[in-house]
Every structure is written in structure tokens, then in C-alpha cells.
Amino acid sequence: MKTKINQGLCVLALLFIGLATGSAQTLNKPTPADNPNLSGNSEWQNACASSNFNEYFVNFTWNPPLVASNNEFILELSDASGNFSSPVELARIADKNQVFDFDIEFQLPEDTQGEGYRLRVKSTNPEKVSEVSDSFAMYYIGYNSPILISKDGNGTIPPGGVIDLCDGESLTLATHNVSNANQYNYSWYRSGTALSGNSNSINITEPGIYYVEMNYGACSGSANTLSNSIEVNINAAQGVAINTPTKTVLCSEDTVTLTANVQNQGYTYTWYKDNQIIQAGTLEGYSFTVDAANAGFEGDYQVEIEGSGICVEKSDAVTISSAGSFTVALDNTNGIALLPGSTETITVTTDAASATYQWYKNGTAIAGETNASYTITTIGDYYATVTETGGACTSVTKTTETVTAAYPAAMSIAIDYMTTYAPCENTNIELEVSSITATDANGNTTDVTESLKADFTYQWKKDGAAITGATSSLLSILNAEENGTYTLEANLESFNLVSNELSVVLNANDPITITADGTQICDGVIVTLSTDYDLNNVDFEWYKDGGKIAATTTSLTVTEAGNYQLKVLTNGCPTLSNEIVVNAFDESIVQLDKESSIVIPEGETTTVNATGADSYVWFNEANENLSTSSSVTLTEEGTYLLIATIGNCSVSKTVTLAFRDNFDIPNVVTANGDGVNDLWIIPNTYSRKANTRVIIYNENGEEIVNQLDYQNNWPNSTTGFTKKNQLFYYKIVEATKTLRQGTITVIR
Template identity: 40%
Template sequence: MNKKLPHLMHKYALFLLLYAAGGWCFLSAQTLDRPRLDFDTPCASSGYNTFKVFFSWAPVGSVMEDNEFILELSDANGDFANSTELARVGDMNNTDTFEFEFGFPDTTAGEKYRVRVRSTKPEKFSPPSDEFPAYYRKVNQSLTINVIDGNVVGDVELCGGGNYELSVHNYPDESAYIWYKNGVAVPGENGASFMVSEAGQYYAEVDYGQYCSSDTASNIVTVTVGEALEVSINDGLPAKEVCPGDNATLTADIDRANYTYIWYKNGEQVGNPGYRPRLSLDASAPQGEYRVRVETPGGCMAESNSVQVTTPDISVTTDKGSNVLLLPGETVTITASTTASAPEYTWYKDNVPLPGNNNRAITINEPGTYKVKVKQSSGCMVEVFSPGTRVARPERFVITIDPDGGYTPCQNASATLRLSGIYAETEDGTSMDVYDEYKNKFNYQWYRNNNYLDGRTGTSLTIDQTTENGTYALKATYEDSDIWSDDIDLRLRLEETVTIEASDDILCGGSITINITTNTGNTDYTYAWYRDGEKISENTTTLDIEEEGAYRLGVSAYGCTVFSNELVIHPFDESVIEVDASERIIIPEGTSKTVTATGGDTYFWYNAENELISDTASVAISEEGLLTLRAYVGDCEVVREFTVEYQDGYIIPNVVSPNNDGINDHWVLPNVYAFNPDIEVTIYSSTGQIVLQTTEYQNNWPESTMTYARNKPVFYYRILKEGKEVVRQGTITLIR
């Protein structure tokens, strides 16, 4: 064995370790140089977007075989936090100098971009390049501005103090623009439009920075500024009154044949634009708000003041309204009021002028329809008529009376009747309301039930006593004529509280007496008894009842009724008496059983000989026979009867011979099971079908009409107590 071998192995392992360590140190010595730009101010576009960056690194072999070099672009401020990858190469791991070829993203727009190179294995970053402006130009042609009706207009003439909007026509949606005045960028103006107010030469560019924008420069628009243009109409006054039928005009204070005039009425253009310094108003409807706009050939514009054109609006009214009543021997004076200046009056009767009646007022003593014509004698000569006033003699008067608001028959403690209307009816049937004019011309007297009420005069009457209920009427007297109102049935409430009570509210045979407990003390009252809302009796203060129901008493007087409280009479419910035994009581002979009743006030137990055997709730029984209970709840009696039998035993037959010989024809159960409501008997066929299922089995199975297919059929039975406990079960064989 070579004993030097372990020593050599140690040397070899040490060599490998040093080699690996040296390799790691070698890899970590990789250097990425600053990228060198092959451009100064890149202006990328869809037609030109190929650029180069030179890059060197060292030493060759210091990166992994699957390393990649990635060229990254910063944001517009030179920050690489969210860098953009421009290019990537994976085949330059053995080349220390090479170039990246790439295109800028279409979102590129800024002045401080930088690039850097990143290796992936190991990951290292080169120093960033120098800053450079870069823009991706979506627009590569000249802008057009001030396009009007499809034509580029190069000259704009402004009036002094005016302004004008220049706007980009062909590319209006770029993010930013540069506007120039006389070759100098206008600070702060970067929108697609620019409002100018000064003379100069204007053009626009898309804002692609200092070096990339010039190719988009627009056409130049020359703006000149002249003197301010002003125009007014109607001598600058805001209003003009036009007389009806006049051929009125409005005139601008500037009259030049090469100017364009556009007139407006109430905001709507009137006629066509042109040389129209005067506007003739429509004589049929001149009213409205007018203005004019004037335009010069050079584009200067001015708007006039607004003028409100009106026509005279005069009115005339009279103080008597549309209907006036003329009483015999009296006169009526009608007076006119008007807004006309220097009015002249002419009165008419039935549309015919009245000669000599030219004053503001007229005194009338004849029926007819009167009106006045007013003519304005200064300014516009305008005429207007007042509404007509009909003057008529009454054929008769009608008066009405009503209670004050809130009155409801038999609900109010007091009420006031008032004269509510006076109407005059003329010979043609027209009714006129003359309450205000004539209410003080009549004398008044009140009546109740056609009886004169002494001292009750005037236009109102207050009633506050129930005894004064009745039919009221008012008589009005004028000279020798009497006028009667319609009748009013006035009923105040009865000031009574009626209470009834009964000797009992449970009906159990016989009758119950209901009495009135409130003493009304008035012999004028009448009475009516009601059950369930139906009248059942009258003119009695007590009622004996034998039927259940809801009872009330109605007390009536002076046309009103007041109702008592309601008493509900119930029938006696015998189920309140409960006994802890069924009607059939089975006891073994020689024993006793205690039966107890509940729900009553007193109890009496009787045997078959009607002898009292207990006067308490319980009774002990030991003999067969009839047992009777008489229980009492108040005056109500409940009678229950029970049959006491000795128990037959517990033998249940398993053979039945239904041959109608009177012997063993039926399956007979002991009395502890038969006729017992707590026992359920079920009989099944041999196939499991239910043949009989019943409680209180009557010892009557099988019926004589029952048929069966084979000799000596076997049936099965089950006996349950209270539907749950199986007390007996077995078989039954039928033989002939």
C-alpha cells in the first residue's frame, strides 16, 4: 500500500478549493463601463426610430454563460425606479465591446433621460449615461391654425379692446403645444387654442422640446389691431314706446355701406345680414327687446345697447263689478279708474253712447249694461273699454242660512246659525250675490219648528241647549216683502253618559236581567235595546235576555241618540267541568275507585237509585250501576252520567266461528278493552293489510257479510292503549 496517497489527496483538495476561491474572486471583479450615446437629441417617430448605444465591459469570461446584458431607459427625470427595457443581448458574454440597437417607446417625452446597462448573472449595473432630451413625435408635419370654413386665414383684424381665438385645426389632441408671438414662445400657453388681443405674428408647434418641435411649426397668422368699434341704437336709450299702427324704426348711429348689420329681436335674428343701419318694426307686433351687431370688412365686431320696445298699455276699471242691483226708487253710481294720460270718457248703455255723459262717473236709474270708453289724449292716441256692468231690477230675493264650520249633527254642545247669503234673481233668471250690499237693508226674525222666537233677531243665532234642538228658519223683511230661508235641522248632542250592567255575563238557561245604572231623570227620553247592532226592544229601562250576544242601550231625545257601554253575554261552556274518568268505568269486583271532578263551585254525586253518595269533588265507587254527577258553576248546572261495570277479566279469544248460530259469532273482548275510547284495536289479514282499525271497539267483528278465500283463515290483532302502549297482540282463527 502507498502510504503517501492520503497526503497527495489533501494537496489535490486544497488545489481545488483555492481554484474555486480564485474563480469567485475573478467573477466579482467584473466592470461595466458607462454607456456611450450614438446620438445627441433623438427625435423618434414611426418613420424613424433606430438608435445606437455603445457599451464595453471587462474582463471577458467574468459572467455566466447564460448572462444577458439589458439596456434600460430612465423616466423623463433620469430616475431608474421604474426603468424601461430598450434592448437585451445574450450572445455578447465573450465580447468586451459591442453596441445596442433600439427604438424609443411612443410615450417618450422629456429633457433628462439617461440609459444604463444591467448584467443578469451576476446582476450588476453600469453607471448611467449623460442626460439627454428625447421625444417620440406622433406628429411629423406642419400644424395648421386659424382654419375658417375649410380655408387657412392668415390675417386677422382686431378692434381695439377685442380679442380673437387662434386654434390648431389638424392635430388638436396632442398633450402640449408651444405658441409663438413674433418668434418668441409665449409663456404658459400650451393648449390647442390661444386667445390673442395684441398685434403680432403668431404660430404654433407641438411641444417636442427644443430640438424636435420645429418640424411641426404651423402657418403664421398676422394679427392687426385697429380702433375700438362702438355702436348704439335709439340714441343709447333703453326703452322706446311705439303707438299702435305707427311705422316705427330703430337706427344705428354708424352708417357705412361696407359694414354688415345683423338685427336681433328677443335674441332671434331678424332678416338677413347686410347693409341695414335701420330696422323697420312690425306694426302689428312691435313689442320686444332689440339690438344690432355690426361687423367691419376686417373682422371687427361690436354690439349695440338693448332697447325694449313697448306699446301703450292703458287700462280702465269700474268700482261696481259685473252685476249691480237697482232697487225701486234708488239710483246707482258707477265710477271709472284708468291709467291713461289725460283721459277722455264716453259712457255706453247696451253698446250705445250716452250723449252728454263724458265724466269719470255716471249715475244710473234704469236697468241695462253700462261700460265706459277711455281715450288717451296725450302721447299715443289709444282707446280702451272697461268691462261691462249689468244693472238689473230684482224679481225676488233668496236668503240662505248655515251653521258655522265644524258643526256635526248630535256631536256639538253648541252651534251658531248665520245668514250666509243674499241673492237677487232678475227677470231673466240670473242670480246675483248681493250679500254685502243688502244685508243691512233687511229686518230679520228667527223661527224654530215654525214658531216665532221672541227676541231672536239679527243675522246670527246661537243655540247651546239640547232642548232647543229643532228645525230653524230665518225670515228677512224688506218694506212689505218677507223672504224665508230654507229650513235647517239643528241637533245638539245629548249630555248624558248611559251605563248598563247585567246580573251575570254567562247565560246557562233561564234569563239574565240588564239594568240601566245611570239615572237620566228626563221623561222626554226614549229607549231602544240592541243586540249585535239590531234593535230588539223599545221603551223599557230593563231587559231580560235569554240569548248570547253584544247588548247596548240607545237613549234618544230631541233628535239625537247616545249609546251605552256594550255588554257581551256568553253562553255557559260545560267543558269547564272535567272528570278524571271516562263515561264507562271498569273496576275489578271487590275493589273501589275514586273519581274526581274539577272546574265547578259545588258537586253532588248520585247512585242508580238517585241517592246522594257524595257532595264533594270526589266519589269512591265499588259497585256496578249508573253514576250521576251534578256540578254547579254559579247558577249553571252541568250533568254528567257514568256507567260502572265489573271487569270481565283479561282473556282474549283466539277462535271465532261466525256461522250466525248466536254462539261465538263475534270476537268479544273483555270490557276493559271493548267500548273504551282510550283503546285502539287493529286487525290485520295474513298479508299484513288492515282489516279493522277503531277505538271503542263494539265487539261486532267479523260482520256477517264478511267473506274470505280459504278455510280457517288466520288474522292478527294488536291492542294499543292511548295510541302508544301495546297492551295485547296475537292471532284470531275463523272457523265455520
């Protein structure tokens, strides 16, 4: 017990000395300490942690005066280069505020990897930082198993652990069984020689035997991570190509043999046409025969070789084409609606060098019809043959598609919007004939839009009434005044067609603007919304925060904060107005640059500035107007009133000015209840200040008062005293700055 009393006296003496002299605490750098849970001397030099062991200690010392009772000591770790720009908290100690030498236990975070870590200790009250420690190698050995490597980390180890490359090619080897691989450092080797780089992958351009292990620096001896080995061979390219063939343009009876320039009994050959395999890998299959008798023989041919000690190579392409390769096409394949007494001409096109023609009807040649065009006068199925009579090959013939000409038993017409259309979004639109369909007696339909659209006569109608001058296959609707339902009548000989109906609802795009006589709502003040848009004889709705409100008046009285809009239905389309935001009045908008209680020396002046309002009026206690600007200069004691106005709303603020007390801070209080000097009264320079803190300690160094805006009310009636004459210590602090400190003797 005597030792504890002496320690308490020492602590009190140190605190008093620190208060009297104004000295500050000194935090010494942390140093490695012995682990009390391990036998022998376990003071660490490098920290090599793992899931099996992660318990370390540092010793920390500091010098008085005492820190605050709510202080905490924080042990922090730098990054791997010793930088504390983003320190990691390792431990927080709150029960050593009267102990000047103690050990702190900590664990390494799992991402710790490096040689230059440092430690430091911070205190929270007062805020101080120790000198940083020496540098230490620290590693958390999170991975401690053999590593597996493969090409691109794909997880497939090559057969025999060997990969062949061609000269000039490169290869990436990477780990494939290490989770969170990027958080570790690695050491790569080629045939026993260390390589540069520390990532989990490496780019290879040289032959050798490659392997990797984790680089745990000074802790590497604690891990077993050596990987499998992969041998990389660099092989020379063979320069494979296809020998120049005897011909590359074939007639139907021709063949040609393609041969690789590299021929070796041990090599495998794969042949391609248009990048598709046509002959799978074949040992010594260095030739391939192209037969023009096979349909689709034309194309680009390549050969690929592979084998022991060589690169896998593919040759450039050799193009084989047909001598009789030409195209034929009809200018109309959609079907022909042949009206009685009418004719239709169809034409075949071709790129044959020297062509002859023959037309057919229903599979039978039409005598004498050997031109590129033919005029149809009767119904039937028509096609043409085209024969190439010149060039390397003779009498190659191709047949066109078949086109059907039929008398229509019925016809129909359809109209559609020319461009994308959505009701109430478009401001204009065009309508057009989209299709004309002919149906024969058997119910077969043919699209005859292109062949007959120009032959019909047209009349557009709106809501059943003919539109004057609208007699083409296209109709432009330019504004919302033309909204309605549209149809088209079309006539050709005996066919009188009526189209489908199309509804058109265009947006009038009339802007609607609402205005407000204010944007702030406060006691007794409302906001009125209105518009210049004529709302008579139209449907409209008021909205608040996106929801319709029950208001039917052309102007709106607003009593709640929110976002307001007006929706008007014009020409069948809803149109939204601009949005007006109405806010509840916030008195905190108005700010003063001084506190509400101001103390100045007698004879001096002070200026108070206000911000945030539209207008200002300052009054003294006699209700006299001192200023109508945002600032006022005060010279006399008293209470002053500011009326600040924002829109239709106002806010009041008061400022009290007092002259500074001239008496000093007392160091004796006679708390005997006689009404004289019973309380510790300090000058108004320090009392009743929102940013000034008063702290009082008892003789044991215990904090008994910690108060902002001290009200000159200590000691109160419940304060207990253990002695007739008792000593206390005080500090007066503003932020982190100590303004005054000393002792108080309470006499009872």
C-alpha cells in the first residue's frame, strides 16, 4: 500500500511540475520486446508471421507530465517503405495513462510484405506522435505450399514440362494455384539464374528451365514454395509455303496437286481451305489434290506443319478459282401481278465475258427468246439460262432464279409510318404505302409493291374525309392540328383498295412556364405559383414531388416545401411545365462572424458581420436603427438585435457586448457558504465562451471538471472535500492551446 501511495504522490508531483513549467510529454520510439509467452529471450529482429504464429511485442516509454485521463496510445505501422501517409493501426491502449514504460502486443496484417516497415506511437490527448522506430523486415507468410506454374496461368502443365516456341515468339508463365496472387512478391529463375521482376507472371523470350518461389525477404527461410519447372525450347522457323501450282484457274474437268515446300518423314501436315480443315493432320501428308468436279472447290488453300524440333507454322494462302465462275441474277424476283392486257419486262444481268441467253416458261424453252430481257404477256413461271462461250473453259451454263407472273384474284394495300413514331412524342410524321399484295385464285400471295406502286392512283383521308391535294403514295403530317385517324384509297383498273387505319397524335410542343412569388416558406408566409398559359377550356393538373395533388385552380397556393410542376393536356398530349423548388425557410442560412457574447477592452470597438440574407437591420437596446448593411460597429455594452430578411421570411439574432473584466484569475476560494468568494469566478475573457474549455484536477491528478462555456459555478453544493484546505489544479484551454494554468486552494 505504501508503494502505491508513493507512486500516486510521484504522479501528482510530476503533473504539478508539468503544469507549473509548461513542459510537454515526450513519446519515445517503440523498440522490439521479449514475448512473455515464449521461453528464453524472444526479442525479435524480423517479424515473420503466419496463421500458426502472429504474436509480437514492442516496448514503449514516455515522459511526463501526465496525459489526459481519456487519452489512448495507438501503435501504428507504416507501409513497406517506411512511409506513414496511410498508417495501419495495430493496437490501441487506454489503461496506461499513468505508466511510463510498458509493452504493447500486436499482430501483423495479412498483407504485410516488405523490408522497410517502421512503427510509431501516437497519443490522442494531447495529440502527439513518437519518433519512428528502426526499419524492420516484416512478412505475413500467407502462402506456404509448392507453387504451380503454367502458360498464361491456365492451369495446364505441358506434357513433360516442355514448351516449344518459334524464334521471335514469346511466352508468359504465371502461377495458377495461389489465391490473391498479387499481394505477394516472387523470385523467378532461369536455369538457376535469378531474374528481375517480382510479380506472379513473367514474359519469356529465351530458352531455359524456369521456376519460381515466394520472395519473403529475410523471412524466406520460413516458407517452402518452390514451384514446378517448365523447360522452354526456341525452335527455328522452316519457312513453310505451298509450291507454285501448275494452274490456279480450273475448268470443271481439271485437277491440281498442291505440295508443301518442306517435306520430311517425321512431320505432320494439316490442309486448310478458307481457314477450315479439309485434311486432318497426316504424317508425311505434304500434298493435297484439288478436284474441280467437286462443288465449291474454289477458295484459299494453306498447309500447316508440326513436328519434333520445329515450329508449328502455317503457309500463306494459294487461291484456286473456277474458269467458269460468273454470276447471274434477275432484276425482279418478287413475283409479278400481271393485269389483263398489261405486260412486264424482266432482265437478267451477268458478268460472263461472252454470254448467250435462253428464256424458259414453265420449264420449256421459249423459241427465239435469246436476249438478256424478256417481256411477259401471259401468266406462268419464268427463268433464263446463261452460257459462257469464251475463256479457258467451254459451254459453262448457269440458271437464274424463277419469277412467277399471275393474274391477281384480289389485292390489298397497307400503310405505315415512315420513321419511328410514338404518340405525343413526335412533332411531325410521314405516312407511306408500305406494301401492295396480290393474291391469285389459289390463295397464293405475291408482294407487288415495287412493280405496281407507281400504277395506282391515291387519295388520303383524315377521319373519313378526303384531304385536298393528298393524292400521292406519301403523306406529310406537320403539326398537332392535323392529329387524327388516316386511311388511303388506291385504284387500279378494277381494283379499288382501302388501307388499314393509322392514328396520329403529335405533340404540339407548346412551352408551359410557371412562376413563383417566392421560394421560401416560413411562419405566416406562403408562396403562390401561376402561369401565363391560358388554362381556360383545357385540362390541367398540379404536381408536387411527382405526384398529382388535389388542386383545380389556375394558380396554386403552396404551404409545403417540395418540387412543383403543372401538366396541361393539349391536343390530346400531356405537356409538363418547368419545375419550381420551394424550400422550408432555414434560419441557419444567416451567420454571424462573432459569437453571441463578445468581450472587448473598454474604449475599443468591434465589428460584427452577417451573411446569408437579402437585407439587414441592426437595433440597439433602445430600438434605435444602427445600420441597414450586413455589418455593424459596436462600442458600448449592451444587447443588440439583427433582423435579417430572405425573400418574404426574416430571422432575428442577438449579440451581447461586455467590457473585459480587469481582475486576475483567483487562486483561493472560501467555500464556507457566507456568500462571499464561495465560487471560483474567472474573468469574462475565459468564462461563458463556447470555444474555451476549463479543466480542474484534484490533488490525485483526477479530472473533476471538464467544461466548455464555464458558468462560474464551481464548486457547487454537492462538491465533496476531503480536507479543510484542499489543493486543486486548473487548465484553461482553447482548441489545443493552453491559455492559463495554475492552482486553486479551497478553504472551508
